[in-house]
Amino acid sequence: MTLPHAEVETPVFMPVGTVGSVKAVPQHLLEDLDARIILGNTYHLYLRPGHALIRRMGGLHRFMSWPRAILTDSGGFQVFSLNELRKVTEDGVEFRSHLDGSSHFFSPEHSMDGQIALGSDIAMAFDECTEYPACYARARRSLDLTLRWAARSREHFERHKQERPWDEGFEDKTPSLFGIVQGGMYKDLRRESAERLVEMDFPGYAIGGLSVGEPRELTRQVIAETLPLLPADKPRYVMGVGYPDEIAEYAAMGVDMMDCVLPTRAARHGLLFTSEGRLNIKNKRFAEDQGPADPECGCLVCRRYGRAYLRHLIAAQEPLSAVLNTLHNLAFYLETMRKVRAGIESSTTALKSDL
Amino acid sequence: MTLPHAEVETPVFMPVGTVGSVKAVPQHLLEDLDARIILGNTYHLYLRPGHALIRRMGGLHRFMSWPRAILTDSGGFQVFSLNELRKVTEDGVEFRSHLDGSSHFFSPEHSMDGQIALGSDIAMAFDECTEYPACYARARRSLDLTLRWAARSREHFERHKQERPWDEGFEDKTPSLFGIVQGGMYKDLRRESAERLVEMDFPGYAIGGLSVGEPRELTRQVIAETLPLLPADKPRYVMGVGYPDEIAEYAAMGVDMMDCVLPTRAARHGLLFTSEGRLNIKNKRFAEDQGPADPECGCLVCRRYGRAYLRHLIAAQEPLSAVLNTLHNLAFYLETMRKVRAGIESSTTALKSDL
Numbered sequence: 001m002t003l004p005h006a007e008v009e010t011p012v013f014m015p016v017g018t019v020g021s022v023k024a025v026p027q028h029l030l031e032d033l034d035a036r037i038i039l040g041n042t043y044h045l046y047l048r049p050g051h052a053l054i055r056r057m058g059g060l061h062r063f064m065s066w067p068r069a070i071l072t073d074s075g076g077f078q079v080f081s082l083n084e085l086r087k088v089t090e091d092g093v094e095f096r097s098h099l100d101g102s103s104h105f106f107s108p109e110h111s112m113d114g115q116i117a118l119g120s121d122i123a124m125a126f127d128e129c130t131e132y133p134a135c136y137a138r139a140r141r142s143l144d145l146t147l148r149w150a151a152r153s154r155e156h157f158e159r160h161k162q163e164r165p166w167d168e169g170f171e172d173k174t175p176s177l178f179g180i181v182q183g184g185m186y187k188d189l190r191r192e193s194a195e196r197l198v199e200m201d202f203p204g205y206a207i208g209g210l211s212v213g214e215p216r217e218l219t220r221q222v223i224a225e226t227l228p229l230l231p232a233d234k235p236r237y238v239m240g241v242g243y244p245d246e247i248a249e250y251a252a253m254g255v256d257m258m259d260c261v262l263p264t265r266a267a268r269h270g271l272l273f274t275s276e277g278r279l280n281i282k283n284k285r286f287a288e289d290q291g292p293a294d295p296e297c298g299c300l301v302c303r304r305y306g307r308a309y310l311r312h313l314i315a316a317q318e319p320l321s322a323v324l325n326t327l328h329n330l331a332f333y334l335e336t337m338r339k340v341r342a343g344i345e346s347s348t349t350a351l352k353s354d355l
Numbered sequence: 356m357t358l359p360h361a362e363v364e365t366p367v368f369m370p371v372g373t374v375g376s377v378k379a380v381p382q383h384l385l386e387d388l389d390a391r392i393i394l395g396n397t398y399h400l401y402l403r404p405g406h407a408l409i410r411r412m413g414g415l416h417r418f419m420s421w422p423r424a425i426l427t428d429s430g431g432f433q434v435f436s437l438n439e440l441r442k443v444t445e446d447g448v449e450f451r452s453h454l455d456g457s458s459h460f461f462s463p464e465h466s467m468d469g470q471i472a473l474g475s476d477i478a479m480a481f482d483e484c485t486e487y488p489a490c491y492a493r494a495r496r497s498l499d500l501t502l503r504w505a506a507r508s509r510e511h512f513e514r515h516k517q518e519r520p521w522d523e524g525f526e527d528k529t530p531s532l533f534g535i536v537q538g539g540m541y542k543d544l545r546r547e548s549a550e551r552l553v554e555m556d557f558p559g560y561a562i563g564g565l566s567v568g569e570p571r572e573l574t575r576q577v578i579a580e581t582l583p584l585l586p587a588d589k590p591r592y593v594m595g596v597g598y599p600d601e602i603a604e605y606a607a608m609g610v611d612m613m614d615c616v617l618p619t620r621a622a623r624h625g626l627l628f629t630s631e632g633r634l635n636i637k638n639k640r641f642a643e644d645q646g647p648a649d650p651e652c653g654c655l656v657c658r659r660y661g662r663a664y665l666r667h668l669i670a671a672q673e674p675l676s677a678v679l680n681t682l683h684n685l686a687f688y689l690e691t692m693r694k695v696r697a698g699i700e701s702s703t704t705a706l707k708s709d710l
Contacts, residue, residue: 024675053643
């Protein structure tokens with residue numbers, strides 16, 4: 001995937017940099033992990049420090065000193081998940097800040113303006129993330145609204161995408177806008193959503209409305225049913241997933257892009273992902289365990305620190321705990337994707353040599 | 356200064372790694388800053404994770420994966436400053452944990468055993484840190500107790516210093532024990548303390564009981580009066596100081612070693628030390644300031660990030676804020692000492708070429 005700010009090999013897992021920082025990790029260590037693309041949250045950045053400010057600072061890449069690619073979500077997910085008092089109309093969503101209760105309004109046009117101001121490489125259409133469970137009629141209405149918003153998003157984005165605040169050297173490059181498939185857990189609605197989005201001809205497509213509380217098997221099923229409806233020669237992105245075995249599985253199914261707060265958020269709570277499964281590093285049984293978090297991992301944390309030390313750091317509430325745990329979890333996720341890519345490559349090679 | 360785990364050029368500022376971590380900074384970034392020696396707090400490490408555990412883990416160097424030098428304090432300062440209900444007897448101090456209120460007892464022998472178990476390169480004699488203000492009679496009694504404890508510390512330390520838990524390759528090396536001058540703000544008591552400690556012939560001497568609330572001018576005065584009483588051919592260490600201009604001033608007066616939580620603690624509150632003075636990076640006036648925290652600083656933070664981003668990180672309570680602010684402040688402190696050393700060297704060279 002060739003983006004304005006990076007070449008990105010797929011399938012790719014994108015670390016989440018919610019509010020202009022992948023929590024606890026300095027940018028140069030993200031580069032050392034070979035992260036090529038991270039995600040920024042339009043909603044959070046809109047509230048703090050604000051899109052207009054980031055535009056004046058030259059865009060999010062420059063503001064946070066991250067020269068590689070950035071994907072921004074539309075703000076829709078947070079507007080819905082962090083706001084019980086939101087008011088949805090045809091025009092957009094009125095919501096209250098989860099920080100100070102102040103009142104705000106997002107429309108597809110606002111979301112596009114915001115994402116263009118941030119200067120993301122990939123922007124996402126403004127969608128309504130259908131809650132789970134939702135009855136058929138509700139999922140249908142929600143889907144229709146999302147499709148009308150997708151058309152408005154696309155129109156506004158195409159008219160204004162040249163206004164991205166990028167530095168010199170990017171004159172001939174523009175950001176891309178991806179559409180988002182909704183439709184709840186209903187196969188025919190997912191199909192309709194996918195088909196109508198594909199008609200609009202986006203350069204990439206996301207499957208949204210998953211990881212909203214549904215059982216894992218249902219997530220997999222919706223992905224399996226929806227993926228074939230999306231063009232295989234364009235990036236297919238599943239938003240908000242998942243555990244390491246899930247991202248490996250979805251990648252093997254043909255998903256090109258995924259993001260999730262799990263590796264970073266779990267790290268701050270002491271949950272480490274390893275080749276031997278999950279470790280709750282807070283556990284007293286690690287108090288004198290000098291082995292690395294993951295004996296098969298070559299990350300800087302596993303090369304240098306033992307479980308006993310990582311356990312001590314979180315028990316003593318040391319800020320270094322979040323730094324090291326996050327570094328390891330991200331290394332594990334990115335390595336998981338590297339292995340999937342290597343597997344795809346070697347099976348492609350095997351196929352070729354069979355011919 | 357040749358220590359078992361490092362060559363340390365003096366004057367040196369030692370970052371404080373309270374409970375086995377210089378807060379928020381991964382060890383490899385401390386190495387990148389060229390920190391050669393850090394400080395560990397015997398009191399904090401005694402409570403969490405415990406000296407016996409650290410000994411079983413091969414000592415503090417190995418536990419925290421810090422191959423360079425470590426100085427440990429005696430625990431005395433925290434026992435006194437964090438405990439209102441402490442009970443001091445000739446034998447030692449009974450105190451309550453600031454974490455859970457549990458009851459504990461430290462004697463000079465306990466402190467030595469603890470520091471030997473940690474495996475520090477430099478241990479400190481167990482002292483009573485005289486409070487400020489203290490009347491003459493109180494300072495006198497406190498000083499006498501500290502001198503008796505210094506003798507007990509020395510005796511116990513010499514008998515057990517071979518028991519340090521160091522790895523192979525250190526067979527012929529042992530830790531050193533420094534004495535601590537007390538005496539409140541009274542010149543004759545400081546003199547008596549220094550002279551009686553020098554008679555005991557420690558390999559290095561600290562000036563303790565400063566930075567306990569006294570005015571800055573008094574700190575300077577006590578240092579100026581006490582330094583000449585300590586042998587110039589042995590390390591002279593002022594504990595718990597100070598601001599950048601203070602450490603430069605004290606170094607110029609002949610102080611060889613200093614430590615202070617100020618650069619690390621202030622960083623977490625958004626106070627940055629720069630060649631242009633102190634910046635409260637939280638201040639709204641930095642919201643759109645794209646310049647580096649310190650235009651004269653070459654640290655990785657100043658090379659990569661602008662004030663606007665640092666201000667955003669602390670305003671949004673991002674954990675990266677503590678990491679970056681601490682890195683900068685430590686870089687500034689260590690650079691301040693490098694400049695002092697370069698100044699001393701060049702004036703020495705100038706002196707030689709004059710001859």
